[in-house]
Amino acid sequence: MIKFTKRYFLLLINSSLFFFSFRASSQEKTIDDYINVATSNSPLLKDLNNQILINKLDSAIVLANYKPLVGLNSTGTYAPIIRGFGYDEALSNGKTFSALVTVNQSLLGKRRMNNEILGLSLLSDSVNNTVKLSVNDLRRNIITQYITAYSSQKQGEFDQKMYRVLKEEEVILKKLTQKNVYRQTDYLSFLVTLQQQELQMKQNQINALNDLAVLNYLSGVISTDSVKLVEPKLIPSSAQTLKQSLFLKQYHIDSLRIQNSRKIIELNYQPKIGVYADAGYNSSFIDQAYKNIGFSAGFTVSVPIYDGHQRKLQYNKLDILDRTRTNYRDFFIKQYTQQQVLLKQQLSQQESLFSKINEQIRFTESLIKIDGKLLQTGDITIADFILAIRNYLDAQNLSRQTNIARLELINQLNYWQQ
Numbered sequence: 001m002i003k004f005t006k007r008y009f010l011l012l013i014n015s016s017l018f019f020f021s022f023r024a025s026s027q028e029k030t031i032d033d034y035i036n037v038a039t040s041n042s043p044l045l046k047d048l049n050n051q052i053l054i055n056k057l058d059s060a061i062v063l064a065n066y067k068p069l070v071g072l073n074s075t076g077t078y079a080p081i082i083r084g085f086g087y088d089e090a091l092s093n094g095k096t097f098s099a100l101v102t103v104n105q106s107l108l109g110k111r112r113m114n115n116e117i118l119g120l121s122l123l124s125d126s127v128n129n130t131v132k133l134s135v136n137d138l139r140r141n142i143i144t145q146y147i148t149a150y151s152s153q154k155q156g157e158f159d160q161k162m163y164r165v166l167k168e169e170e171v172i173l174k175k176l177t178q179k180n181v182y183r184q185t186d187y188l189s190f191l192v193t194l195q196q197q198e199l200q201m202k203q204n205q206i207n208a209l210n211d212l213a214v215l216n217y218l219s220g221v222i223s224t225d226s227v228k229l230v231e232p233k234l235i236p237s238s239a240q241t242l243k244q245s246l247f248l249k250q251y252h253i254d255s256l257r258i259q260n261s262r263k264i265i266e267l268n269y270q271p272k273i274g275v276y277a278d279a280g281y282n283s284s285f286i287d288q289a290y291k292n293i294g295f296s297a298g299f300t301v302s303v304p305i306y307d308g309h310q311r312k313l314q315y316n317k318l319d320i321l322d323r324t325r326t327n328y329r330d331f332f333i334k335q336y337t338q339q340q341v342l343l344k345q346q347l348s349q350q351e352s353l354f355s356k357i358n359e360q361i362r363f364t365e366s367l368i369k370i371d372g373k374l375l376q377t378g379d380i381t382i383a384d385f386i387l388a389i390r391n392y393l394d395a396q397n398l399s400r401q402t403n404i405a406r407l408e409l410i411n412q413l414n415y416w417q418q
Helices: 002-017 033-039 043-065 110-178 184-219 246-268 310-377 382-416
Strands: 027-029 068-077 095-107 228-229 271-282 293-302
Touching: 033 184, 033 382, 043 110, 043 293, 110 184, 110 246, 110 382, 228 293, 310 382
Parallel strands: 027 228
Antiparallel strands: 068 095, 095 271, 271 293
């Protein structure tokens, strides 16, 4: 009997210690592949980039509005008097016609123009920062789902290896049971464990396909092809000062936009001066109509005097907006600081756990080798040997799960450090 167990259990030892390598004919993809596709497919990013182009066109329109405006205006009227009834000719002139080329130019408008252009520039800065924040959000979401899908695939590989090992054990255990080495009840109990593992393997295969489908959905990829995800290589990004944060930059831009709005209010209450000129034909046809070709010129002055204290009310409104901005900024700084401390602490704990898990893996490997020698002499039961194998696989799975948790923490840390 000892000879028989040695021949069959040596195969079991080899299959437990040296797992089958995963050879996939499916296409391999990395995190960057999905991030690049998601970035190019995102309608939000396309919309934001189009808004930047629109702001550039609005700046060109502002510049055009402060240049001389030239126009052609023509009017004609006819007020007949029928049987003594009609408009007073002293007022209507009976009939009139004008065709004039007009030129209008605002003076003292350079500060107003510069302020409007600055406002559009700040709006573009805000949209640019929103683009970066949106890319950062998209990147985090894609990486999070990629890690989930990768974890599901690795879990599927683990289940397949576990199932193959148990299947080989079932073949050996069946032959030993037929030779009355083990009881029939032991064999049936083992079959239940094998069937449970098979069901778990199939369920996890479904989960892996669903997680990959979600990853494709988030990236805007229409595909049902089998894809093998490459192990993500994430490292914490270099620490940046809070002033360099994209999140805090938005509050600074909002502050500049509020200041710009104050200048707009101030300029609206300054005098406005403009000049105009026209030339062409303007006649009532009463006397020597052919001589009614000429020109005119003039100026306009507008000085606001009283508007019911609207300027003060508008300033008060901006003060409230600025206080709101400050409250959000201060609260963000507190959250940011707390988040950084918490994520770094959790990452340190996960990394320190690796050494303990690796120690457990080395211990279970040594235990399997010892149990393998004891099997050759019949000094250990197959149940104890199976337990040793399961402990080894559980340790490997724990190592994998810890690595996944570490990657997710790095992803979150990098998100806040952008």
